[in-house]
Amino acid sequence: xxxxxxxxxxxxxxxxxxxxxxxxxxxxxxxxxxxxxxxxxxxxxxxxxxxxxxxxxxxxxxxxxxxxxxxxxxxxxxxxxxxxxxxxxxxxxxxxxxxxxxxxxxxxxxxxxxxxxxxxxxxxxxxxxxxxxxxxxxxxxxxx
Amino acid sequence: xxxxxxxxxxxxxxxxxxxxxxxxxxxxxxxxxxxxxxxxxxxxxxxxxxxxxxxxxxxxxxxxxxxxxxxxxxxxxxxxxxxxxxxxxxxxxxxxxxxxxxxxxxxxxxxxxxxxxxxxxxxxxxxxxxxxxxxxxxxxx
Numbered sequence: 001x002x003x004x005x006x007x008x009x010x011x012x013x014x015x016x017x018x019x020x021x022x023x024x025x026x027x028x029x030x031x032x033x034x035x036x037x038x039x040x041x042x043x044x045x046x047x048x049x050x051x052x053x054x055x056x057x058x059x060x061x062x063x064x065x066x067x068x069x070x071x072x073x074x075x076x077x078x079x080x081x082x083x084x085x086x087x088x089x090x091x092x093x094x095x096x097x098x099x100x101x102x103x104x105x106x107x108x109x110x111x112x113x114x115x116x117x118x119x120x121x122x123x124x125x126x127x128x129x130x131x132x133x134x135x136x137x138x139x140x141x142x143x144x
Numbered sequence: 145x146x147x148x149x150x151x152x153x154x155x156x157x158x159x160x161x162x163x164x165x166x167x168x169x170x171x172x173x174x175x176x177x178x179x180x181x182x183x184x185x186x187x188x189x190x191x192x193x194x195x196x197x198x199x200x201x202x203x204x205x206x207x208x209x210x211x212x213x214x215x216x217x218x219x220x221x222x223x224x225x226x227x228x229x230x231x232x233x234x235x236x237x238x239x240x241x242x243x244x245x246x247x248x249x250x251x252x253x254x255x256x257x258x259x260x261x262x263x264x265x266x267x268x269x270x271x272x273x274x275x276x277x278x279x280x281x282x283x284x285x
Contacts, residue, residue, distance in 0.1 A: 007238070009214075009235060009238065010214075010238075010242065011153070011155060011212055011213075011214045011238075011239065011242045012212065012242050012245065012246070012249055014213075014214035014215065015212040015213055015214060016249075018213075019204070019253075026214070026215065027217070028214065028215040028216060028217040029215065029217075031217035031218075032149075032151075032215075032217040032218075035217055035218060036149065041224055042224065042234075045234075091241055122245075123245060123248050123249075123252075125248070126248050126251045127263075128248075129245070129248030129249055129251055129252045130251055130252045130255040130260070130262075131252075131262045131263055132252060133249060133252025133253055133255065133256060134252065134255055134256060134260060134261060134262040135262045137256050138261075138262065
């Protein structure tokens with residue numbers, strides 16, 4: 001199953017989703033597509049006009065361009081996802097360069113799609129990490 | 145083109161005894177035809193999608209709790225990212241934060257191996273009852 005991960009560039013979530021037998025939908029694939037095929041330097045900081053127009057599907061025109069640029073990349077993946085794993089309460093550096101507004105929009109879009117979604121807290125202790133991994137494993141195995 | 149190339153980032157958990165040099169040599173020795181670049185946190189492996197998938201499966205088999213992996217968008221040594229050529233590294237702060245948490249994630253994977261179940265979530269702390277709050281407000285008025 002295709003599982004969207006949030007933060008979309010998380011190493012831990014990407015690894016765990018793949019390890020437990022699903023296809024993680026992360027930022028790297030859509031960034032690589034733009035690097036290889038369009039030769040952009042730094043997506044989603046650099047986007048094409050098509051991306052900006054595409055971002056309008058997910059966020060209104062009054063929304064800052066940085067958020068729309070990010071959603072132009074993450075939005076199609078959320079549309080394609082069949083489930084999602086979200087890590088909440090993460091420290092500032094854990095995420096796409098700390099854009100909290102984009103993260104909120106992503107969570108809203110996932111909720112609006114109504115796909116199975118697991119929210120786990122960012123672990124601070126070994127016990128919390130054990131719980132987080134066990135819950136992620138249980139959720140992913142339950143997806144079938 | 146994206147279908148042809150896959151670059152994999154392998155990161156070693158901070159509590160592991162595996163070294164980046166050892167990991168890079170192991171991947172070289174697998175002979176799958178992937179390019180390997182040793183880094184401070186582990187290594188990057190780059191090649192065809194099928195070859196990288198074989199390398200990933202073998203590394204996971206040898207070091208299930210020590211090495212974590214994700215796909216990387218930029219090619220290994222890309223001047224836009226490589227710090228040796230003064231490239232920017234906007235994702236590095238996150239990699240550092242996740243590196244610090246990998247030892248704890250390894251303990252979680254060990255718990256999975258033991259067949260443990262997650263503990264029930266703690267009850268959220270309840271708010272002040274309305275009646276109590278009303279008493280306080282009345283007393284201060």
